[in-house]
Amino acid sequence: MLQRGTRIAVDIGGTFTDIVLQRADGTLVSAKRLTTHGAPEEAVLQGIDNLLNETTTAATEVSAVVHGTTLATNALIERKGAKTALITTRGFRDTLEIAHEHRFDVSDLYMKRPEPLVPRALRFEVVERLAADGSVLTPLDPRSLEELLPQLDAQGITSVAIGFLHSYVNGEHERQAAELLRRARPGLSITLSHEVCPEIREYERLSTACANAYVQPTIARYLQRLDRGLRQRGIAGQTLLMMSNGGLTSLEQACRFPVLLVESGPAGGAVFAAHIAREAGIAEAIAFDMGGTTAKVVFIDDGVPQYGRELEVARAYRFLKGSGMPLRIPVVDMVEIGAGGGSLAKRNALGLIDVGPESSGSEPGPACYARGGELPAITDADLLLGKIDVARFAGGKIALSRDNAVRALQTHLSDDSDCDGLQAAMAMVEVVDENMTNAARVHATDRGLTIEGRTLIAFGGAAPMHAARVAQKLGIDRVIIPKGAGVGSAHGFLLAPLACEVVKTQLLALEAFSADRVNAIFGQLYQQAKATLAAGSQDESALHQEHTVYMRYRGQGHEIPVRLSGKKRYEDRDAAWLTARFEEEYSRHFHRTIPGMQVECLTWGLRLSLATDAPQAPAIPNHDPYTPSPQGEQTLVDLATLSAQRAGIYLREELRIGARLLGPAVIAESETNTVVPQGFSVTLSRQQHLVLQAHREEK
Numbered sequence: 191m192l193q194r195g196t197r198i199a200v201d202i203g204g205t206f207t208d209i210v211l212q213r214a215d216g217t218l219v220s221a222k223r224l225t226t227h228g229a230p231e232e233a234v235l236q237g238i239d240n241l242l243n244e245t246t247t248a249a250t251e252v253s254a255v256v257h258g259t260t261l262a263t264n265a266l267i268e269r270k271g272a273k274t275a276l277i278t279t280r281g282f283r284d285t286l287e288i289a290h291e292h293r294f295d296v297s298d299l300y301m302k303r304p305e306p307l308v309p310r311a312l313r314f315e316v317v318e319r320l321a322a323d324g325s326v327l328t329p330l331d332p333r334s335l336e337e338l339l340p341q342l343d344a345q346g347i348t349s350v351a352i353g354f355l356h357s358y359v360n361g362e363h364e365r366q367a368a369e370l371l372r373r374a375r376p377g378l379s380i381t382l383s384h385e386v387c388p389e390i391r392e393y394e395r396l397s398t399a400c401a402n403a404y405v406q407p408t409i410a411r412y413l414q415r416l417d418r419g420l421r422q423r424g425i426a427g428q429t430l431l432m433m434s435n436g437g438l439t440s441l442e443q444a445c446r447f448p449v450l451l452v453e454s455g456p457a458g459g460a461v462f463a464a465h466i467a468r469e470a471g472i473a474e475a476i477a478f479d480m481g482g483t484t485a486k487v488v489f490i491d492d493g494v495p496q497y498g499r500e501l502e503v504a505r506a507y508r509f510l511k512g513s514g515m516p517l518r519i520p521v522v523d524m525v526e527i528g529a530g531g532g533s534l535a536k537r538n539a540l541g542l543i544d545v546g547p548e549s550s551g552s553e554p555g556p557a558c559y560a561r562g563g564e565l566p567a568i569t570d571a572d573l574l575l576g577k578i579d580v581a582r583f584a585g586g587k588i589a590l591s592r593d594n595a596v597r598a599l600q601t602h603l604s605d606d607s608d609c610d611g612l613q614a615a616m617a618m619v620e621v622v623d624e625n626m627t628n629a630a631r632v633h634a635t636d637r638g639l640t641i642e643g644r645t646l647i648a649f650g651g652a653a654p655m656h657a658a659r660v661a662q663k664l665g666i667d668r669v670i671i672p673k674g675a676g677v678g679s680a681h682g683f684l685l686a687p688l689a690c691e692v693v694k695t696q697l698l699a700l701e702a703f704s705a706d707r708v709n710a711i712f713g714q715l716y717q718q719a720k721a722t723l724a725a726g727s728q729d730e731s732a733l734h735q736e737h738t739v740y741m742r743y744r745g746q747g748h749e750i751p752v753r754l755s756g757k758k759r760y761e762d763r764d765a766a767w768l769t770a771r772f773e774e775e776y777s778r779h780f781h782r783t784i785p786g787m788q789v790e791c792l793t794w795g796l797r798l799s800l801a802t803d804a805p806q807a808p809a810i811p812n813h814d815p816y817t818p819s820p821q822g823e824q825t826l827v828d829l830a831t832l833s834a835q836r837a838g839i840y841l842r843e844e845l846r847i848g849a850r851l852l853g854p855a856v857i858a859e860s861e862t863n864t865v866v867p868q869g870f871s872v873t874l875s876r877q878q879h880l881v882l883q884a885h886r887e888e889k
Contacts (some may be wrong), residue, residue, distance in 0.1 A: 195253030202259040203483025205532045205552045208677035209237040220639035220677045224552040231416040242573035249424035256683040258432035258454035262405045264856035266503045271404035272349040276313045279355040279420040283313040307400045314338050324360030341393045351403035353396040362710035379406045387518045390695040394518040402449035430888035436461045437689020441651040455679045456486040456761030460495040460522040462648040468493035472646045480653035483549040485529040487630045498523035531569040531652040535618045545622045557598035560591040570595035571615035576826040578654040627663040638779040651677025654864040670881040676861025689799040690722040703765035711794050719798035738795040741772045743787040813848035826854050849874040
């Protein structure tokens with residue numbers, strides 16, 4: 191188990207930096223600060239200082255700081271990384287542009303592919319060649335590499351990705367090239383494709399290696415500054431980083447492979463929502479995370495989020511696969527769109543309102559923050575629609591200006607009849623809610639999942655204000671707003687295990703299944719993962735391993751993941767069991783199987799984890815149901831009925847277990863506001879979660 195004690199979780203978002211302090215007895219204290227984009231560690235360290243002072247906690251009591259960040263994602267999206275070169279096998283420098291040789295939108299005559307992260311002028315070739323089985327056809331020629339050094343110097347290259355053909359089978363040539371470069375240019379950051387992505391498929395492997403090299407210097411410098419700041423404050427505990435697969439890794443591994451952090455914040459939210467689902471006994475759930483910049487949707491079945499091994503960053507076409515930058519890394523399978531509290535609205539060429547993906551961020555922020563923002567953001571619209579309790583927004587630390595919000599909407603969106611900007615605000619929020627709803631529908635369809643009957647678990651600073659309307663659009667009747675929802679991802683960091691996920695591509699037809707061969711593959715992967723987790727525990731009984739095999743019918747170009755829970759060793763007779771598991775999963779995806787087709791395994795994966803010894807919060811006894819009294823009233827616009835209604839304002843901190851009330855209502859807390867529209871009731875559960883229930887009219 192990871193060390194118990196006082197721990198701190200930090201989640202840096204595009205608008206807010208969330209910080210949660212968990213004491214050894216399980217109690218939690220949290221805070222939000224505006225993100226300091228120029229030096230992100232400033233908001234983190236200032237926030238930690240404030241929480242330690244407020245709770246009279248000594249820095250020496252902190253056993254671990256768990257951190258997740260969007261910095262790697264933002265660097266890739268905004269193209270603000272290091273000047274990077276790619277060194278590859280002679281004849282293959284154009285792989286990044288050739289990609290899959292297909293059009294991701296066949297109906298768009300003006301379709302443009304995303305520009306490669308490394309332009310052609312910075313892609314270099316060397317003499318070497320491996321066969322598909324890893325045998326050497328042409329040895330690496332050191333002179334061809336040495337001849338590149340003046341060009342790297344002339345171009346000001348600070349980071350290099352090395353990706354040779356078939357290196358996922360044999361990485362020796364990449365290691366030789368890296369050693370030569372390190373001797374000749376010690377200051378270069380170097381990424382080897384077979385280390386960051388040891389899998390078949392050359393385009394995805396090179397894209398992932400380039401992305402890692404591109405963000406490595408920036409992320410490594412930031413993490414080192416942060417770690418230095420923590421040490422200067424007397425915090426000597428571990429600094430752990432949240433990865434995209436929902437597990438934690440060491441600072442050293444994060445500096446080496448920062449691409450694994452791309453979806454770290456959202457992954458923490460998925461861990462948080464999965465914990466809530468298990469706690470409440472919910473078999474099928476949807477995690478809905480909406481912060482200041484983006485919204486994320488994750489499907490959770492039997493208390494486990496959906497996982498995958500690929501994602502795309504910076505899609506040019508929001509829902510079209512192939513329009514972004516592919517990364518082949520272990521990741522919580524989610525859909526993410528530019529829809530958050532800071533998302534900006536504008537009118538398009540047809541005069542219709544579009545929202546996002548551009549965001550006001552924290553600098554200057556939405557217009558109502560009165561920090562210089564002039565464009566209308568979703569937070570401005572939410573304010574005008576009555577979804578926000580102004581007095582308690584961000585714990586009273588940010589004074590919202592309704593006049594600024596009205597001015598922004600009037601100037602950029604409203605027509606002459608919309609004198610108070612209310613119609614434009616309604617349109618903005620309906621557009622963003624529909625965008626999020628559509629993203630969930632598309633994600634479910636792509637993965638063969640159903641939405642009906644699920645529970646929506648909503649968290650993040652903006653999600654509780656939009657969750658009920660999104661649920662209405664999806665046909666969902668129950669919504670849970672967890673305790674600590676406003677900093678949900680940071681809560682998830684404290685629940686996440688130390689974990690490592692490793693893979694190996696090795697083709698094996700099930701008709702030639704060999705248990706000895708399979709056990710040898712997983713044994714090798716286990717030793718590799720265990721070495722990575724050496725900082726956590728040497729007690730093998732505390733380590734939990736999960737196996738996944740990526741399988742397909744022979745002749746297919748892509749495979750599906752098949753999870754093999756409960757297995758550590760295999761027997762020859764397991765070939766029939768594997769076939770049945772594959773057909774079960776294939777049928778779930780495509781609603782059919784293909785009789786008579788041979789099945790083969792392509793890639794083998796192992797996830798090794800070390801659970802967090804997290805303290806349990808004290809149990810709270812049940813209370814009799816009661817109706818709380820409001821602390822005030824304000825006008826709330828109901829978008830389902832397009833009507834303005836008087837809604838009571840309730841303080842979440844004053845609600846007791848058993849509280850029950852009917853919408854319309856606004857439940858305020860320092861980090862978010864929960865909107866309960868007409869047609870919903872809300873109760874406070876024993877776990878102190880708000881449970882919204884829709885009441886459908888009988889026909």
